Amino acid sequence: MCGIAGVWNVDNAYNVIHDLLLSLQHRGQQAAGVVVNGFKTVKGEGLVESVLTDERFLEGNRGIGHVRYSTYGSLDEIQPITAYTLKGRISVAHNGNIVDANEKRKFIMESGGIFSTTLDTEIIIHYFSIAPYTNPRESLQWAMSRIKAAYSLVILHDSFLAAARDQFGIRPLFYSKYENGYIVASEDSALRSIGCKCEEIQEVEPGTIIFFTDSNKPEIVKFSRRQDRFCSFEFVYFARPDSNFYGVNTHEVRKMLGRKLYEENRVQADFIVPVLDSGFSGSLGYSQVSGIPIEYGLIRNHYIGRSFIMPKNRQEIVRRKLSPLPSVLEGKEIILIDDSIVRGTTMKIIVDMVREAGAKKVYVGIHSPAVIGSCNYGIDTSRRSELIATRNDAEKLREYVGADKLFYLSVDGYKEVFEGCGVNGICMGCFNLDYPV
Ligand SMILES: O=P(O)(O)OC[C@H]1O[C@H](OP(=O)(O)OP(=O)(O)O)[C@H](O)[C@@H]1O
Ligand SMILES: NC(=O)CC[C@H](N)C(=O)O
Numbered sequence: 001m002c003g004i005a006g007v008w009n010v011d012n013a014y015n016v017i018h019d020l021l022l023s024l025q026h027r028g029q030q031a032a033g034v035v036v037n038g039f040k041t042v043k044g045e046g047l048v049e050s051v052l053t054d055e056r057f058l059e060g061n062r063g064i065g066h067v068r069y070s071t072y073g074s075l076d077e078i079q080p081i082t083a084y085t086l087k088g089r090i091s092v093a094h095n096g097n098i099v100d101a102n103e104k105r106k107f108i109m110e111s112g113g114i115f116s117t118t119l120d121t122e123i124i125i126h127y128f129s130i131a132p133y134t135n136p137r138e139s140l141q142w143a144m145s146r147i148k149a150a151y152s153l154v155i156l157h158d159s160f161l162a163a164a165r166d167q168f169g170i171r172p173l174f175y176s177k178y179e180n181g182y183i184v185a186s187e188d189s190a191l192r193s194i195g196c197k198c199e200e201i202q203e204v205e206p207g208t209i210i211f212f213t214d215s216n217k218p219e220i221v222k223f224s225r226r227q228d229r230f231c232s233f234e235f236v237y238f239a240r241p242d243s244n245f246y247g248v249n250t251h252e253v254r255k256m257l258g259r260k261l262y263e264e265n266r267v268q269a270d271f272i273v274p275v276l277d278s279g280f281s282g283s284l285g286y287s288q289v290s291g292i293p294i295e296y297g298l299i300r301n302h303y304i305g306r307s308f309i310m311p312k313n314r315q316e317i318v319r320r321k322l323s324p325l326p327s328v329l330e331g332k333e334i335i336l337i338d339d340s341i342v343r344g345t346t347m348k349i350i351v352d353m354v355r356e357a358g359a360k361k362v363y364v365g366i367h368s369p370a371v372i373g374s375c376n377y378g379i380d381t382s383r384r385s386e387l388i389a390t391r392n393d394a395e396k397l398r399e400y401v402g403a404d405k406l407f408y409l410s411v412d413g414y415k416e417v418f419e420g421c422g423v424n425g426i427c428m429g430c431f432n433l434d435y436p437v
């Protein structure tokens, strides 16, 4: 679930993309890149602040950017990727994962095509190039209608900026008017962080491409029928709490999931300890309905990022990121609340940590269902075997994390929360194995 950003007809595009990507850093921490006018490029491994420095400033008023969380191809690839075609130069930044990437790459190579990266994203450029049209916009439309999922894209061409979303709308994408032009970003919170007004922010609808051209009037082209299957895990974990999808706020949804968790499992304790960061909103919901107070039993080092989206050293990251507060935990019965357990890395370490710090009883509540299926739409869990809940029954799982009690939200309860707030047409494939494609 990388972060993508695009800018059209805005002064100092490099700085604007930098600021947008900084607000999207939680979507990808491995690498960052920017391409502006003339396809001038800055790319590097690491965080936005270390790659997109002031010294590397590029002059320009249009461009695209990317922060990467790898799901296909080598870990050291960096986006955007740029190529020369008969239809002009094109640069692409991609959030998602092309589900049949292996077959498509093979098909292209068998007909003599060559690839310069190991990325699934490069397929988009090839389809653009081989499309049976000379017009670049028609070519892009043709390419999009042949690549099913999963993608949200920003594309810079010599003559336009395009923002596109697959027909299922699996990954998010928003745009807004900004100064004399337009900007695009994966989450609306990123657009607001640089001053866009809520009422001017719009969703790029599933199955559409929006072209921003010199006419400076966005042109919306539908290339496929909309069949919404938005990733519900964006609400649970990926997105920032101040982001909204379908007009519904992520933090509010997490609180509702936390409340539902209590309705289904009325576990009592001295206090709740949120597993920061993403477990905070759900903890609040659980606390509000149960009346159990929240305590600051774990503190978080703000200079350490997310562990789940890193390709290696995840255990060390968790250990360095969260520390227990013995003065709070000593002799207490606590409920640790987190948004999810995926590989089980975080929770096992945290339970050990709070026990060592003196907690007497440790209950663990998770405000989403057990993750039992892999995801091929932009999350790096393509192998089921790495999902802790597929290898263990409930009791073994409890033993593995070392908790006195482990309780999840049910699949039905999870669904009800989304239906209750009017978010229909979601994907919850990793929880119930019902995948859109
Ligand atoms: O079971 P696991 O494989 O460990 O994955 C789940 C954990 O990873 C995420 O936290 P992360 O540290 O990535 O980010 P956060 O600070 O937003 O909670 C998520 O919030 C869970 O805590
Ligand atoms: N998480 C993502 O959106 C990844 C995009 C692309 N598949 C890559 O690996 O770079």
Ligand code: SF4
Binding pocket: 170, 230, 231, 232, 233, 234, 374, 375, 376, 377, 379, 427, 428, 429, 430, 431
């Ligand atoms: S399978 Fe899970 S993580 Fe993947 S898109 Fe669906 S809900 Fe999101």
Ligand SMILES: [Mg+2]
Binding pocket: 275, 276, 277, 278, 279, 338, 346
């Ligand atoms: Mg977490």
